Amino acid sequence: PLLINDPRFSPAGVLAPKSKADLAFIMHSLSWLASNGTAAIVCFPGIMYRGGAEKKIRKYLIDNNFVDCVIQLPPNLFFGTSIATCIMVMKKNKTDNKTLFIDATKECIKVTNNNKLTADNMDKIVNCFANRSEIEHFSHLATYDEVEENDYNLSVSTYVEAEDTREKIDIVKLNAEIKEIVAREQVLRDEIDKIISEIDLPTGETEV
Incomplete structure (x- = not known):
């Protein structure tokens, strides 16, 4: 009862699951975000597609046009975890109602058992983000209607078609x-x- 009335979380009308609280941190960050600010948060990919409370929070974020971009990163990028993480970028001053999806899963080089982003990899991702570019098999600028039709699923793979290398x-x-x-x-x-x-x-x- 205390948390659901907390001004950081109450706008979504629901709390993130206790054991999967990524979206609680996202809501916390959003509440402190300046009107002209940008927040970029590393997330577990599961929050982008799971149902229940997490879907309701995603709906709140999309309906209010807070999600600027979702970037899917390569696996084995961070110390201590092999999962493929993603970055959610949020803004309160967007000039359109579209969400950019970037598939950067191949933007890396192999270093021993881990992957590493090179300067060229980072430049490609940042330039695509800054220009909100549509690049085949790499990025897609989805409209609000597209996201709504996909039931507020924010997984990058839903919007960016993988290249067929067969x-x-x-x-x-x-x-x-x-x-x-x-x-x-x-x-x-x-x-x-x-x-x-x-x-x-x-x-x-x-x-x-």
């Missing part, structure tokens, strides 16, 4: 190669059948 196959060419293989196989079968028929002939007889 080998592309030319079906027409493959089909032609299969026909050629089948034809060669038939020739071999005919030659084998001929050899077998000659072997099976009685001694002293020849095939006419």
Whole structure:
């Protein structure tokens, strides 16, 4: 009862779960954020898609246009945890009602068992954020309606399509190669059948 009436948390009308309090910290930070300020908070990805109280808090944040950007980071980036974290950027003075989603999961280099952001990686992320750019397989500027249609899911993967790195196959060419293989196989079968028929002939007889 004390916390639900706390001015930091009461605007959302619900409290974040005790065991998963990331959104409580986000609400706390938002309450102290200046009208022209920016808050960037490292979060566990689960808060971006789980239901219940967390979904209601996300709805509050989106409906009031506080979420400026969500950046998905690579795994194994921080000491002591291997999970892929994300950053939620909040503002109170947004000039549009869109939310930028950035998939930076591949923006890193391998250093021993951990990943590391290079200066180039950080520049690419920051430039995309600053310019609110749409880059294929990297970022997407989602409208309020898009987020609402996705049931206030703020997972980056919901909005940024991953690049398909699978080998592309030319079906027409493959089909032609299969026909050629089948034809060669038939020739071999005919030659084998001929050899077998000659072997099976009685001694002293020849095939006419």
